[in-house]
Amino acid sequence: DTNFDLKEHPHSRLNILTGDWILVSPHRTKRPWQGKVEAVQADDRPQYDPACYLCPTNKRADGSENPDYKGSFVFTNDYSSLLLNTPDGGLNEDELLVANSQKGICRVISFSPRHDLTLPQMTTEEIAKVVDVWQNEFQDLASYPWIKHIQIFENKGDIMGCSNPHPHGQIWAQNSLPVEVAKETQQQKLHFEQRGTSLLADYLALELKKQDRVVFENEHFAVLVPFWAVWPYETMIISKRHVTSILYFTDEEKVALADAIRRLTIRYDNMFETSFPYSAGMHQSPVNSGDHPYWHWHMHFYPPLLRSATVKKFMVGYEMLANPQRDITAEFAAEKLRGLSEVHYKARE
Amino acid sequence: DTNFDLKEHPHSRLNILTGDWILVSPHRTKRPWQGKVEAVQADDRPQYDPACYLCPTNKRADGSENPDYKGSFVFTNDYSSLLLNTPDGGLNEDELLVANSQKGICRVISFSPRHDLTLPQMTTEEIAKVVDVWQNEFQDLASYPWIKHIQIFENKGDIMGCSNPHPHGQIWAQNSLPVEVAKETQQQKLHFEQRGTSLLADYLALELKKQDRVVFENEHFAVLVPFWAVWPYETMIISKRHVTSILYFTDEEKVALADAIRRLTIRYDNMFETSFPYSAGMHQSPVNSGDHPYWHWHMHFYPPLLRSATVKKFMVGYEMLANPQRDITAEFAAEKLRGLSEVHYKARE
Ligand SMILES: O=P(O)(O)O[C@H]1O[C@H](CO)[C@@H](O)[C@H](O)[C@H]1O
Ligand SMILES: O=P(O)(O)O[C@H]1O[C@H](CO)[C@@H](O)[C@H](O)[C@H]1O
Numbered sequence: 100d101t102n103f104d105l106k107e108h109p110h111s112r113l114n115i116l117t118g119d120w121i122l123v124s125p126h127r128t129k130r131p132w133q134g135k136v137e138a139v140q141a142d143d144r145p146q147y148d149p150a151c152y153l154c155p156t157n158k159r160a161d162g163s164e165n166p167d168y169k170g171s172f173v174f175t176n177d178y179s180s181l182l183l184n185t186p187d188g189g190l191n192e193d194e195l196l197v198a199n200s201q202k203g204i205c206r207v208i209s210f211s212p213r214h215d216l217t218l219p220q221m222t223t224e225e226i227a228k229v230v231d232v233w234q235n236e237f238q239d240l241a242s243y244p245w246i247k248h249i250q251i252f253e254n255k256g257d258i259m260g261c262s263n264p265h266p267h268g269q270i271w272a273q274n275s276l277p278v279e280v281a282k283e284t285q286q287q288k289l290h291f292e293q294r295g296t297s298l299l300a301d302y303l304a305l306e307l308k309k310q311d312r313v314v315f316e317n318e319h320f321a322v323l324v325p326f327w328a329v330w331p332y333e334t335m336i337i338s339k340r341h342v343t344s345i346l347y348f349t350d351e352e353k354v355a356l357a358d359a360i361r362r363l364t365i366r367y368d369n370m371f372e373t374s375f376p377y378s379a380g381m382h383q384s385p386v387n388s389g390d391h392p393y394w395h396w397h398m399h400f401y402p403p404l405l406r407s408a409t410v411k412k413f414m415v416g417y418e419m420l421a422n423p424q425r426d427i428t429a430e431f432a433a434e435k436l437r438g439l440s441e442v443h444y445k446a447r448e
Numbered sequence: 449d450t451n452f453d454l455k456e457h458p459h460s461r462l463n464i465l466t467g468d469w470i471l472v473s474p475h476r477t478k479r480p481w482q483g484k485v486e487a488v489q490a491d492d493r494p495q496y497d498p499a500c501y502l503c504p505t506n507k508r509a510d511g512s513e514n515p516d517y518k519g520s521f522v523f524t525n526d527y528s529s530l531l532l533n534t535p536d537g538g539l540n541e542d543e544l545l546v547a548n549s550q551k552g553i554c555r556v557i558s559f560s561p562r563h564d565l566t567l568p569q570m571t572t573e574e575i576a577k578v579v580d581v582w583q584n585e586f587q588d589l590a591s592y593p594w595i596k597h598i599q600i601f602e603n604k605g606d607i608m609g610c611s612n613p614h615p616h617g618q619i620w621a622q623n624s625l626p627v628e629v630a631k632e633t634q635q636q637k638l639h640f641e642q643r644g645t646s647l648l649a650d651y652l653a654l655e656l657k658k659q660d661r662v663v664f665e666n667e668h669f670a671v672l673v674p675f676w677a678v679w680p681y682e683t684m685i686i687s688k689r690h691v692t693s694i695l696y697f698t699d700e701e702k703v704a705l706a707d708a709i710r711r712l713t714i715r716y717d718n719m720f721e722t723s724f725p726y727s728a729g730m731h732q733s734p735v736n737s738g739d740h741p742y743w744h745w746h747m748h749f750y751p752p753l754l755r756s757a758t759v760k761k762f763m764v765g766y767e768m769l770a771n772p773q774r775d776i777t778a779e780f781a782a783e784k785l786r787g788l789s790e791v792h793y794k795a796r797e
Contacts, residue, residue, distance in 0.1 A: 103537020103549050109530050110538075111624065113546035119627050122529070122550060130527035131509075134611030160480075178479035180471070180766070180773060181458050188452020189459075195651050196675050197462035200452050201471060252765045260762025262483030269765065275460065277770030278468050302544050326545050380769040401768050413609025416601045416618065417529070419750050420729040421626030424529060 106428060114327035115290075115298060117282040121329050122424040130426070136409045137258055142374055144215040144264060152177075153209045153265035170225075171232045172209040179205035181273050203273035204240060208232055210266040217255065217266050217374055219364035219443055226357035229268075233381075234345050234353065240272040241346075241386040248276050248385050251345075256376025258403060258411065276385055283382055284391065291393030297341045299395035312433040315362060319355035322363050324433040329423040331405045331412050332370065332432050334363060336398040343384035343394040363400065366439040373408035377401055455777060463676035464639075464647060466631040470678050471773040479775070485758045486607055491723055493564040493613060501526075502558045502614035519574075520581045521558040528554035530622050552622035553589060557581055559615040566604065566615050566723055568713035568792055575706035578617075582730075583694050583702065589621040590695075590735040597625050597734050600694075605725025607752060607760060625734055632731055633740065640742030646690045648744035661782040664711060668704035671712050673782040678772040680754045680761050681719065681781050683712060685747040692733035692743040712749065715788040722757035726750055 103110075111120045152159045155167045160177040181203025190198040210229050211221060218226060233251050240249050253268035254261040276284065290298035306312055306323050314322045314334060325335050336359050342348065348356065367375035378401045384394035403411040405426065418424055440447075452459075460469045501508045504516045509526040530552025539547040559578050560570060567575060582600050589598050602617035603610040625633065639647035655661055655672050663671045663683060674684050685708050691697065697705065716724035727750045733743035752760040754775065767773055 102535040105539065105547060108534045108537075109550045109552070110534075111548050111550050115544060115546070122626075123547075124529040126531070127527060127529055132611065134609060135606035178476060180473040180476055180775075182475070185457045185459075186451040188457075190454065193650070193654065195464060195654050197464070198454060198472075198675075199460050201458045201460050203458070248770075250766055250770045252769055254762075254765040257484035260483060260764040262481065271766050271770070277471075277766075278772075279768075279770055301542070305542065305544050326547075378765040378768050380765065382769065399769060413603075415609040416603040416727045416729065417599055417620050417626075419628075419727050420601055420731065420748060421597075421599045421620070421628055423627075426529075 106430070111422075112327045112429075114325075114329075115302065116286055116325075116327075117279065118286050119282070120422065121327055122422050123428060124424060124426055125428050125431075127426040132406060132410050134410075134413075137411060139408055140257055140264075140374060140376075146213050146215050148214045148265070151214055151263060151265050153207075153263060153267055154214050155212045168209070168212055170228045171211070173206055173232060173236060176205035176207050176269065179203075181205055181271060199275070201273060201275065202245065203271060204243070204246070205272075206236065206240075206270045208236070208268045208270065210268065214265050217364070217368075218253075218360060219368050220445070221266075221361070223354065223357045223361050226361050227354045230345075230348075230353045230357050233270075234348065236270055237345050237383075240270065243272070244387050245274050246272045246386060247274055247388050248272065248280055249383075250277065250280075250380060252378060252380030254378050256374060259376045259378050261376075280382060280385065284385065284394070287393040287395065288391075297393065297395045299337055299397060300341050303337050303339070311430050314366070314433055314436045317355050317358050317362075319352045320359040322359055324429045324436065326429055328429045328432065329414075329425060330401045330403060331425065331427055332367070332402050332436060334400045334436070336360070336363070336400075338396050342396050343391055344386075344396055345381065345383060348396075360398075362441050365441050365443045366436050367400075367402060369439045369444050370435070371404060371408040372444045373404075375402055375404065377403075455779070460771075461676045461778075463674075464651065465635055465674075465676075466628065467635050468631070469771065470676055471771050472777060473773060473775055474777050474780075476775040481755060481759050483759075483762075486760060488757055489606055489613075489723060489725075495562050495564050497563045497614070500563055500612060500614050502556075502612060502616055503563050504561045517558070517561055519577045520560070522555055522581060522585060525554035525556050525618065528552075530554055530620060548624070550622060550624065551594065552620060553592070553595070554621075555585065555589075555619045557585070557617050557619065559617065563614050566713070566717075567602075567709060568717050569794070570615075570710070572703065572706045572710050575710055576703045579694075579697075579702045579705050579709075582619075583697065585619055586694050586732075589619065592621075593736050594623050595621045595735060596623055596737050597621065597629055598732075599626065599629075599729060601727060601729030603727050605723060608725045608727050610725075629731060629734065633734065633743070636742040636744065637740075646742060646744045648686055648746060649690050652686050652688070660779050663715070663782055663785045666704050666707050666711075668701045669708040671708055673778045673785065675778055677778045677781065678763075678774060679750045679752060680774065680776055681716070681749075681751050681785060683749045683785070685709070685712065685749075687745050691745050692740055693735075693745055694730065694732060697745075709747075711790050714790050714792045715785050716749075716751060718788045718793050719784070720753060720757040721793045722753075724751055724753065726752075
């Protein structure tokens with residue numbers, strides 16, 4: 100039927116990175132919202148909070164004292180989900196009860212000594228220093244030969260489970276490949292074997308030609324709403340150069356990545372004039388497990404807000420039991436993000 | 449190492465139904481919670497709310513008027529995510545942009561004319577009538593030859609995206625297999641081909657022998673915390689008889705299912721003496737697509753509360769980018785659920 104229109108009709112889209120499908124219901128934004136309204140997060144934090152375990156010179160749960168740091172500050176998570184000294188072992192009862200020991204290291208990175216900032220309120224130079232720390236940490240963690248995967252991420256905002264508003268991120272490194280990374284490994288490998296090219300390089304070339312889903316680009320990175328986005332304003336930062344991990348970024352690329360993060364998160368904050376919550380994180384090559392030439396570094400942003408600063412998209416019921424589902428198209432979201440200013444709304448006041 | 453202990457050490461567990469792994473961090477409950485605290489949902493609703501689009505005799509968005517119904521009431525969702533008249537079509541640009549038209553029917557089922565009730569506050573007889581409606585709806589929707597999958601589910605509580613507290617559930621039926629159902633189909637098929645038995649029948653037999661994760665059972669159903677549970681107090685209802693779908697339940701089995709749902713949801717409400725939020729839904733055989741003798745009917749309950757009526761588990765950051773992760777073991781959760789009364793805390797007052 101020639102009447103089928105992605106802008107109007109319910110359809111499924113393939114996530115080429117994971118192989119999963121998502122359901123898109125473009126007509127569904129007309130639904131009135133009578134459900135849960137989130138509280139707007141208080142946004143008047145002091146530069147220094149004596150009760151914050153991330154502020155310089157304060158005490159932490161393990162009894163130690165934070166240094167009077169100036170840029171970033173990295174330490175091992177006092178409540179790590181993965182531990183260094185877990186004994187090896189496992190269980191397999193008739194292939195029905197199957198478990199494996201997991202070993203790992205969890206670190207916390209304070210992005211700034213300033214309790215009141217967030218990434219979009221920091222300068223490109225300051226964010227570039229955070230990128231430096233991510234690169235160093237990746238290198239350091241990869242030096243443990245048993246570590247196979249390093250997940251760098253940030254939870255921003257209390258509706259994203261962030262338990263401290265001081266700007267910070269986390270790294271969880273472990274001895275096995277997490278589910279999402281295993282899927283992306285398989286899909287990128289398949290494409291590379293079939294075509295000899297990077298899946299994301301080919302995808303990015305097509306998107307840059309079309310422009311429908313591109314939000315902006317700088318010399319080294321493009322920011323776009325992926326065709327298969329699940330979250331309302333989900334985006335990806337993709338490196339224009341095909342590198343397998345953050346290890347290979349040059350100084351110039353690191354500044355360009357900081358620029359991309361800054362401009363994207365400012366647009367996010369400007370969307371509903373609120374500190375925009377999200378979970379964000381990098382996907383990159385596994386380590387200490389041979390060559391993965393097909394892996395292409397990228398960073399995902401998964402923000403939950405849908406209609407306003409207080410109405411989010413719920414991934415529940417149908418989504419948990421059956422299939423992720425979204426109410427606006429990726430193209431609509433990209434257009435909205437493209438139209439937003441790159442001057443932070445608070446800097447305008 | 450013989451020191452490895454599932455009760456103490458971080459480990460991964462295999463979900464044999466989907467093939468995915470989950471990360472368990474048993475030691476992590478010691479972490480103090482400084483993050484988001486949910487509002488306790490108001491729980492003093494009138495029996496009839498003139499503003500509710502589910503109450504008898506009220507007006508709905510499409511202008512129609514609800515009948516003065518006595519048991520359950522079913523109608524087509526006024527804001528359906530899937531529509532009946534979507535034209536066929538799709539897109540495939542170089543295997544990079546791939547989409548397919550989706551056609552379906554979304555229905556809403558009011559469980560009771562009473563605005564103030566929830567399933568755990570209804571009688572077994574009343575819930576058995578809801579089970580009847582589910583069976584009839586399944587049969588009716590399966591009579592459309594193009595429908596391949598029927599998802600019956602309930603979102604309960606506003607933190608689960610439920611936009612109306614009137615007791616109700618939904619059914620989304622569509623022309624393709626959702627991701628989660630496709631995974632369960634594959635895993636059950638594999639097991640059936642290898643052993644000639646139902647994966648869940650074999651799993652259930654093992655669990656009933658061990659008892660570690662069983663919450664309770666009646667003549668026809670067992671309720672347990674699956675070995676691979678992701679949500680803190682996640683459970684499954686599994687039918688003791690291997691049937692592929694709700695179509696095949698006898699009258700006696702339908703009453704037993706109502707009994708299982710009632711007793712489970714009462715235990716849930718008693719956990720934190722609050723109306724316990726969850727998304728719940730059945731998984732069963734695809735329809736109109738040949739025989740699926742390996743499919744074994746079951747029902748999942750995914751409740752988010754972790755520590756109290758106001759502190760939930762956030763599936764964010766690491767979980768979205770890498771792998772689901774939980775802080776208490778399935779065995780601990782089962783023990784807690786086993787210890788709870790089957791008399792609703794409100795009925796005790
Ligand atoms: O259909 P409702 O109740 O308006 O909406 C709720 O359930 C749907 C199906 O699980 C979800 O897609 C929505 O995000 C959620 O808010
Ligand atoms: O480590 P935090 O910030 O205390 O906790 C937060 O992030 C973790 C990693 O994404 C999640 O497992 C937790 O559910 C979330 O609350």
